[in-house]
Amino acid sequence: MKAAAYVRSLLPSWQDYRSVRRTWRGDLVAGVTVGIVALPLALAFGVSSGAGAESGLITAIVAGVIAAVFGGSNIQVSGPTGAMVVVLGPVVAAHGAAIVPVVSLMAGAFVVVGGALKLGRVVSYIPWPVIEGFTLGIAVIIFLQQVPAAIGSKPGPSSNAFVSAVQSFAHLNWSSVIWPVLAVAAVAAIMMLAPRIHRQLPGSLIGIVVVAVIATVTHLPLARIGTLPNSLPAPSLPSFDIQTLTTLVGSALTVAALAAIESLLSARVAASISDTGPYDADRELVGQGLASIASGLFGGMPATGAIARTAVNIRSGGRTRVAAIVHAIVLLAVVYLATSVVSQIPLAALSGVLMVTAARMISLATVRSVVGSTRSDTVVFIITALITVSFDLIVAVGIGIAVAAFFALRTLSKSGGVHREELPAPAQPEDEHIALFRLDGALFFGAADRMLDRVTRINNVSVVIIRMSQLQVLDATGARVITEMIHALERRGITVLIKGIQPQHMKLATRVGVISTLRHQKHLFIDLDEAIVHARDHVARTAEAAIVQAMTETSSRPKENR
Template sequence: MPARYLGSLLPSWKDYRSVKRTWRADLVAGITVGIVALPLALAFGVSSGAGAEAGLITAIVAGIVAAVFGGSNIQVSGPTGAMVVVLGPVVAAHGVAAVAVVSLMAGIVVTAAGVLKIGRVVSYIPWPVIEGFTLGIAVIIFLQQIPSAVGSKPGASSNAVVSAVQSFAHVNPATVVWPILSVLLVGVIMIIAPKVNRQLPGSIIAIIVVAIGAALLHLPLARIGLLPGSLPTPTLPSFDNAGALIGPAFTVAALAAIESLLSARVAASISDTGPYNADRELVGQGLASIASGLLGGMPATGAIARTAVNIRSGGQTRVAAIVHALVLLTIVSLATGVVSQIPLAALAGVLMITAARMISIATVRSVLGSTRSDAIIFAITAIITVSFDLITAVGIGIAVAAFFALRALAKSGGVHREEPPSPAQPEDRHIALFRLDGALFFGAADRMLERVTRISDVTVVIIRMSQLQVLDATGARVITEMIRGLERRGITVLIKGIRPEHLRLATRVGVLSALRDHKHLFTSLDDAVEHARDHVRRSAFETAA
């Protein structure tokens, strides 16, 4: 692989050439994002089953590594809701130790994907699939918080809907009111705070209020628990059950790649910090997950919510994301005792509001109001995301979108019978002129074959191919079979205007060899029609003789 390409995947001094001008804005943005990221890191860690410590480690380590090695100037990385949705069943089936193994394995896969230039694949995911995927994730995140919101434990099912329902069987009626009130208070504060001042960190304020209230009133609320005062020493986890984790690792890798690239693409579109390098972004996210796994963290992805906060706060370079991670590291070093007393119900409230904000009513209306096929794709993707898993949902969503796209492409193709050019001649009633339009591929070829082969009472068929935009091997094969079928019936076939980009395929599949004579291929319609008329006259003369 060329050294120049590999060099484009590595950090460069050019990444920081504007820092002298932007460092103040980057510093402010980084501190702001760090404050916003703290409750999310804690909440996502707890919600995944890996623990609050894993969420913090991921936000710190992945935040720095992805900022330095990633392909976006403004992206902020760390634990995300989508990753939590995937990791929950992994923790339930294989234990907390499996998270680090999955993080390492997925990181290697994502890094390799970047080196192999797979970064642009995400651009092929249709918009309705992305929105349906996002809606499904939001619903799952919300449902996953219900056990903590009612002071219960999750149900035994790995499905978020079923687990949420099962959790009500373990509710303590005597204490259930307190976690519910805590969630409601968090929600109210998070909704009101931005209306008072957009810069107010509603989630942090809400958590502080609930934590202080729970401590003063000695409320029976479950807490985060003891947290370490520093980052752990890098350790290679045990790979004893690595074989059973290959599937989850590839699922996590696919999700990390998709979410990170979508986030980077959105960030590039709403900021003026320059384009992003998709392949380098995958390398950076892969290395971030590897580093996180070695320190006991979770797989990392680009986080669009934190990235958006970074952009709104004035972040311009990678320094902002690095500062955000350092802010979290400072909190871990100085305030773990305070953080450990945060009620889990408060974190559940933060994630419930976060999940609700992931759903844009305007966007949902836009998708549902666009076309029927897009609405179906959106609904199917969302339902499968909630019912099964994220990667299955994306795969099926893309398959359904491909089906509708192929159907539309097939409908764009057509076979139209035309009259030969004026002036009309007596021989024209024995000539059939067909024009092929649009696309002729496996989804539309049989319809064209049926239309042309039904022709009768003619001596010559002229097929105009100059207006044919798309031709695949199936379409070319159908044309070949059509020519041979007509020739067997004694009907001479002439072809006019094979496009240069189709000539090689037509030759290889046998379209030209199926013609009775190599001179039956024309570039001019007038020449083809004149030849057809002459052929009709000769045939009539031979019949009369």
């Protein structure tokens, strides 16, 4: 029953559209607006990835509909994104554009499995500095990838965006470089000025139209998008063999990881800035996986949730999935009605759109917030950004999480401590032979040895009381250290009493052997006063036993030795 209920929770329902009667006008306007904004981005991302403008357009249409219907967010808009372009670029360079649909199918299947296995909440464990460093790195890569088209040159042979951008200058035709540069500058200027005139003006589309019209009328020497299909292709399974699949597993896993991370982050941000209700992380993964599978069947590329388009959707009044569906219909209308016009768009104009998009991804206020927070967060942010630009996006996220975990563990270990306390008044004779230690904070593998060393070095005592009621975190290593601590003290003839093991730690302490290591089961206490009374009685009995033994030894000596 639970399995059936979980499967139903991952599927579309009429409840997804319960508010459409109230919101359909806003959804319609938002869908048209997002479709206009998404057109140049879809074309640009398709070209930039190497798969072609038609691939980006197909992805925005097909994946946009499927993700909207099956996804776990009520407001998210999906399609090709800059981060996906960064990952796909090396794959296309190594295997050709024809391999992209296969990668899309494989990655989509991996994402669906992730959703079915309830891995949607994993993204909540990614620290904020890692996310911001990752975003900064992606923005830099997207910008660098546009440099060749912006100067009218060919990309360099290197798979590294920075190196490739530098290498592209070797193929530069200095006599005609002015025209693509001016096209980029014109689009960038219009995109920056349009929102100042009116918030809803689609600056990217206006910029592209202006540059395309001028370039066509004046016959400027600018490379164009070229021929586009005037209809969607029929869905079909791309050709592949086992060897191809084996070769692409690593790339597909990388694409799947990126699609999952970016989509869930986008959905989380969308839920936080809108009043459209929470999102279902596992269903979102299933929806995004199905979207990439469908896109691959139509010859498209992998898709993810797109935070920029989602934000436009929210600002334009979108409140349900209908808005994202309308956005895909608008793009579909472009395919059937305007491909001849779209094919004349200069590539440099698309580069201008992506350069501005990349620049807008970088929030100086956010960067200052991260850098101004703590030294460890700053290190995590910088390392993640540098590795993203220099090596690989997923590796960058992994290393960023590892570095953040290291700093978190170091901080947690410092929160733990062992403190010797005075026995409560009134003082009694022989109290100096009793040591009371309080364990605080966290006792785990990162701090356990330090506590062990502190307690076992105690001298001139007969009883050690270990207070554990203030211990918040205890792992197996910490419990094992307490066991070793008891062993070490008992071997020296020091009786160990334990007070206040918390209920959530009792099972672990029992399994590891903390309880069985005590000299007697009665050496485990709940109340501190009872433990201290027992300790004082023990010291008194030990003192009496020592006196009796001394008297016995004295009386047993021969008279001539007295």
